[in-house]
Amino acid sequence: MRTLIARKLLADFQNRYDYDADYMSHMLESAPSAFFKFAKINAAAAHRRVAPKEAYYAVKILAAASEDCGPCTQLCINMAREAAVDSQQLEAVLAGDLSTMTDATRLGYAMGVALADRPEELATAREAVRNSWGDEAVVELAMAFALGRVFPKLKTGLGMGEACRIVSIENHSVEVARRAS
Secondary structure, eight states: OOHHHHHHHHHHHHHHHTOOHHHHHHHHOOOOOHHHHHHHHHHHHHHSSSSSSSHHHHHHHHHHHTOOOHHHHHHHHHHHHTTTHHHHHHHHHHHTTTGOHHHHHHHHHHHHHHHOGGGHHHHHHHHHHHHHOOHHHHHHHHHHHHHHHHHHHHHHHHOOOOOOOOEETTEEEEEOOOOOO
């Protein structure tokens, strides 16, 4: 019974976000006990209470992009749009355009970039987040980044990863900027 429910939930998720979750279906069919244990990570991966949504989604987008997973990056974009994050902010994150980011987006972006590429900048980014929204926001953004990388890594490990540098926001294509490490 729970396998039938899981199949339905996966189909609903795929339809809601226009996302190919075949890797999860593969897990469900091939290793159901592993699937049900792994499924518990979704609640933690979606946790956000105090961090502004712009900062939270900037971190999630950068986590997926750092794993070079176009479909996962697109999923984060789709989720951010559903959460009413402004399209211009999402484009700014993808382009690395600090000049058009709000303060909240810029702080999330700085933390995401530091976690992905620039560990020497992490203490400064973390302290800026802490000063703006507190320790709970630091935890939320660190979790969003760490868990945001899990899904692309799993897909890649299962042989279902798909690199892509172009995503879509409101029906127009946007290139994901490559960041130098």
